[in-house]
Amino acid sequence: MAITLKKENKSKKIKATSHRKWTIGFLSAAAFIWVFYTYVLIRTPEGFQSVVQSWFPPTGLNEALVWVICALGLNIVVGYAGLLDLGFVAFWAIGGYSAGWFMSAFFHQANIHILTTANPALPGIHLSFWAVIFIGGLICAFFGIIIGAPTLRLKSDYLALVTLGFGEIIPQVFTNGENIAGFNMSNGTKGISPVDNIGVPGKALGPFDFSWKFAIFVLLTALMVFVSLRLRTGRLGRAWLAIREDELAASMMGVPLMRSKLAAYAVGAFSGGIGGVAFATHVNGVFADRFNFSISIILLAMVVLGGMGNVWGVMVGALLIAWINSTGLPAFGDLVNSTFNTSINFPSYNFLLFGGVLILMMLYKREGLIPESRLKAILHEADDATSNIGGSH
Amino acid sequence: MSLFTNGYQSRQDRRKYLERTLGLIAATLVLYWLGINFVKSPSQFFQASLIGLSNGVLYALIALGYTLVYGIIELINFAHGDLFMLGTVFSANFVAMWLGQEYLGGAQWGVFFVCLIAVMVFCGTLNVGIERFAYRRLRRAPKLAPLITAVGVSFVLQFVGLRWNGSGQKTWNSILPKGAFFVGEVRIPYTTIFSFAITVPILLLMSWIVTRTSQGKAMRATAQDQDAARLMGINVNRTISFTFALGGALAGAAGLLFQQTRGLTSYNLGYQLGLIAFTSAVMGGIGNLQGAVLGALLIGLIQGLNDGLPIGLGQQWSQTVVFSILILLMAFKPTGLLGKRVTEKV
Numbered sequence: 071m072a073i074t075l076k077k078e079n080k081s082k083k084i085k086a087t088s089h090r091k092w093t094i095g096f097l098s099a100a101a102f103i104w105v106f107y108t109y110v111l112i113r114t115p116e117g118f119q120s121v122v123q124s125w126f127p128p129t130g131l132n133e134a135l136v137w138v139i140c141a142l143g144l145n146i147v148v149g150y151a152g153l154l155d156l157g158f159v160a161f162w163a164i165g166g167y168s169a170g171w172f173m174s175a176f177f178h179q180a181n182i183h184i185l186t187t188a189n190p191a192l193p194g195i196h197l198s199f200w201a202v203i204f205i206g207g208l209i210c211a212f213f214g215i216i217i218g219a220p221t222l223r224l225k226s227d228y229l230a231l232v233t234l235g236f237g238e239i240i241p242q243v244f245t246n247g248e249n250i251a252g253f254n255m256s257n258g259t260k261g262i263s264p265v266d267n268i269g270v271p272g273k274a275l276g277p278f279d280f281s282w283k284f285a286i287f288v289l290l291t292a293l294m295v296f297v298s299l300r301l302r303t304g305r306l307g308r309a310w311l312a313i314r315e316d317e318l319a320a321s322m323m324g325v326p327l328m329r330s331k332l333a334a335y336a337v338g339a340f341s342g343g344i345g346g347v348a349f350a351t352h353v354n355g356v357f358a359d360r361f362n363f364s365i366s367i368i369l370l371a372m373v374v375l376g377g378m379g380n381v382w383g384v385m386v387g388a389l390l391i392a393w394i395n396s397t398g399l400p401a402f403g404d405l406v407n408s409t410f411n412t413s414i415n416f417p418s419y420n421f422l423l424f425g426g427v428l429i430l431m432m433l434y435k436r437e438g439l440i441p442e443s444r445l446k447a448i449l450h451e452a453d454d455a456t457s458n459i460g461g462s463h
Numbered sequence: 464m465s466l467f468t469n470g471y472q473s474r475q476d477r478r479k480y481l482e483r484t485l486g487l488i489a490a491t492l493v494l495y496w497l498g499i500n501f502v503k504s505p506s507q508f509f510q511a512s513l514i515g516l517s518n519g520v521l522y523a524l525i526a527l528g529y530t531l532v533y534g535i536i537e538l539i540n541f542a543h544g545d546l547f548m549l550g551t552v553f554s555a556n557f558v559a560m561w562l563g564q565e566y567l568g569g570a571q572w573g574v575f576f577v578c579l580i581a582v583m584v585f586c587g588t589l590n591v592g593i594e595r596f597a598y599r600r601l602r603r604a605p606k607l608a609p610l611i612t613a614v615g616v617s618f619v620l621q622f623v624g625l626r627w628n629g630s631g632q633k634t635w636n637s638i639l640p641k642g643a644f645f646v647g648e649v650r651i652p653y654t655t656i657f658s659f660a661i662t663v664p665i666l667l668l669m670s671w672i673v674t675r676t677s678q679g680k681a682m683r684a685t686a687q688d689q690d691a692a693r694l695m696g697i698n699v700n701r702t703i704s705f706t707f708a709l710g711g712a713l714a715g716a717a718g719l720l721f722q723q724t725r726g727l728t729s730y731n732l733g734y735q736l737g738l739i740a741f742t743s744a745v746m747g748g749i750g751n752l753q754g755a756v757l758g759a760l761l762i763g764l765i766q767g768l769n770d771g772l773p774i775g776l777g778q779q780w781s782q783t784v785v786f787s788i789l790i791l792l793m794a795f796k797p798t799g800l801l802g803k804r805v806t807e808k809v
Contacts, residue, residue: 220795226610228797230539231789232793232794242779246780246783370611374611425614425616425617425622429612433612
């Protein structure tokens, strides 16, 4: 415990400059990647370009950032407040459909254009991307509170189950939403496509404008990181950590349990909404069959692998798993197959990989790759007791 | 109840009253819905109920596995549904291996029962192995750790199923007699009768083991208080292993029955059915064996009626209906229908 206390003190001392430090580091890394993809890559030899395209394509990069945004949201719920959420895909879906509703020609009955780059002749509701991000986030936060309010007094594993059920219901509602009492809510399995371009001053970003979108997604990620870090040190964040560590003790000390938990849910859901909207613009549409349970689990694996409660850990975990999931594993498989002249289908080992990661991390490194010091202490609190069980009888 | 004489003293009383009113309204609506459907087409009503109940007994077998494990170590074993899935794949391959192409005549019953034993042993052993290697070390860890591990195990089992069964759905021949007889206009397949005839003795055996044998007594003691049970000389580890074996065996039996009555296997079957079964276990009051069976029959019935009745939401809303029930139950009656109210440890 003494060591952790020391660390806390140190972080307090550098607190004044810490936000400037990470902002500069993060943004300069992003700027470096941006410059590399927009200016340097096209001047490099053909062979190098194709290697980069197969291992780190720019679309994969943008998608990974969407995963990071959602994983950071889940981290607030699971990592900070210690509430297991197995239905995070619901918020992703709701965010995606808010982009579908408010940024496309889908509601052709209406004709609303506000600060948008879409063709004014097009019917439908067309709002600015920046507004839709907030709207999507708010809708998600609303649903987070709706689902949280009656169930947050439950024990943790029941809560996990309720969120899981919620994560099943929402995608099914969207899949069957073609005809709800005669009203077409989601266009069913056909999905809503295309969605509007993102409008930046003097430009409308088409679906293939990766480098600009990269810049926008980086900004959104930076916003999420900033929010996560600020909340953690603030009153609410300390309340979350207290609840995570000992709910009873926290409530005795005057931490309002329900309000704090609901806030965690709302903030997490909000970022899920942001991620959903961003993803909809990334793939230029929303499709109901994409939203399934495995998304919730992959997000959870990201948080667990990286280190629950640690923003940087979660970011590393999310980037790593998103990369493995999209291009890393196939590219690695191709490399292995061509070198050793085998034909192993590497992407088919996905399930084993995620399952294995979850199990092994929980057994051997519960705190993740980049652990958060306080959580590490809690998670290993009971280890001595555990070894006693194995020895008895 | 002194609700009305004392007035609403506290928020608790008001809440209780509100819950009861809402429950009554919901029950009335459900009864009304059933009533108009019954009047509209009685034969369809009975047909749907029959299909629902025959699904229900299957859910009961799986739900018992959840409730046994939850009762003893308070873990939602997410991998249990996938264990059931491996049971279906195992029995399909096992039966196909024995049966070949030609019809075996009377020997098919022999094959069936050999397969029943084999699949029960297979799933039971697998479940014990999972407990030994994944859950045991985490028994005293914070709740989140074993829960996440269970999700991981579920993925690994799905991977095994994917390898074993392929990524698509496979159809198999059944060795059970085909055909059906009619009562009025209601078609009763022989397989339905058969699955009742297999399930009911298994359930009775189960309840005998838990209530009458010394091993069952040890299980109940361990569920109540592990440390006290250990002090009384009960081998806690072995008791927990036995519970997992029992749950696994039930899942295996359910796997064989499912594969034989539906004739299909698929690697992602376990997830959906497992969730439904868990919902049933929660509905009856998790940790309560009779409750799990009751909940499973009810869920099966609700699902069957929703899918089969002329005025209903239809099959594409099946999951939504089941999970909405789950969420409502969790919100208003987390102890379930038969569960006892225990003091919350927070």
